Amino acid sequence: MRVNNIKKDFKDVEALKDISFEFEAPSFVGVIGHNGSGKTTMLEILMGIQTATSGTVDYSNEFELKDMKENIGVILQSNAFYSNMKVIELLRLFKSYYKDSFDINYLMEKLKITDYQNKYYDKLSGGMKQKVNLALAFINKPKVVFLDEPTTGLDPRARHDFWTVLKELCNDTLLFLSSHYMEEVQKYCDKIVYLKDGELLYAGALDKFFDQQESKDLSEIYLRISGGKDDGDVD
């Protein structure tokens, strides 16, 4: 996919300034940047939830634009569903939205959530909820997947389980994943998009980024560049 000169303005705030990059499947792209750097805004534009002020997103190598929503999967920063809804009901509902989808039982077994199918979604633990969110993100066998801070709030064990399952589900998939955990981006991603104050600092292979920065520690590079600053969230 190709992103061409994406800009996004909110009233008097320039949330994204001329973002351009190109990636192809299969890739795990880590989207990193400080709070308020524009990660969520950029991801939501790519998902089609927000519209860019200017610029284009070209998915023609993956699918036709008119079929975009059939071919993408998402986990938002905050995922809410109807109250008092069981996991199995949620999966059936989302399955009905798509022309092509996985068998629900297959997905539940893969994600080890079969025992939770009759539990209410809003009563699940954070780790379990994210597994269900993953199931919903992958139910339509997506070609491109966007995950916005999916491991935030998960304990180390839950994060490990999340990544294990994610790697199993991704099959020739282009995956974008934003995270504040540099160690997991470094471990699991082969490409990165690095944003700072709405500007694109780097987009490309992680190895090349390490060569440029003369360091193989993403946390150290991040702290050096972003200065550990928290500017608040304008996303």
Add this chain to the structure above:
Amino acid sequence: MMAMLIEQLKVEIKVYLRQPFYLLFSLLMPVFSFLFFGMMYGNVDYNGFSFFANYIPGFSVIILFASSVYNIGNQVVGDKEKGIYKRLSATPISLGRIMGVVVFKGFLLALLGFVIILLLAVFRFNVTIPNPVIYCVSYVVTIVYSLCLGFGAGILIDKLNTYSAAMMAFFMPMFILSDTTIPLSMMPGSFQKVAMINPLYHMTNVLRVAWDIERYSSDVKGFWFSMVFLVGLIIVAGIFVGIKWKKKK
């Protein structure tokens, strides 16, 4: 597409039935109120018409308002605030279709309340419906009208707290000044004037005429004033909703 709509409707109804507060407020309370008032005042005439000719349309309007305007609006605002529609906007399903199912659920619930009231009237109180076809058709039109109002309120208001506060502030006066329980003629003149801008009062007026056509000739001006008011209200509301919808897009 049909499979998706049916699945969505199933979910809507299941989720609704799992929230007993909604069921109590929008269906059970008006039905029990109707039973109670029917037993107390069933033999009393009001303005030359029987209790049931006045209050069956009235209670039907109360159920309608509770299940459509309050319930639907509350759901739309709440789901919007939680971010449910944001998540669903990343799927192929259009927001319009989801809203359509939500509104259809409201329609079914209002219809259910209406049927329960009529069954109680016929079998508990031995009421004869003078113009069943006209009354039923008029009520269906009123359901659609109320759902538009409720849905519109849900689009216009962004926060659930604001919606709840607005409903609390407006619902009680609208309920009291609707002429559906306490007769308006027993209230001070100033209250009766305020009732002239109460959509519940006008909906009750129109449905009372639909119940008994003879009522039309006893207050032609009042009937047409109610019709013009209701049409005007939906046009004005529609304009505001249209502006807000375009702005959000």
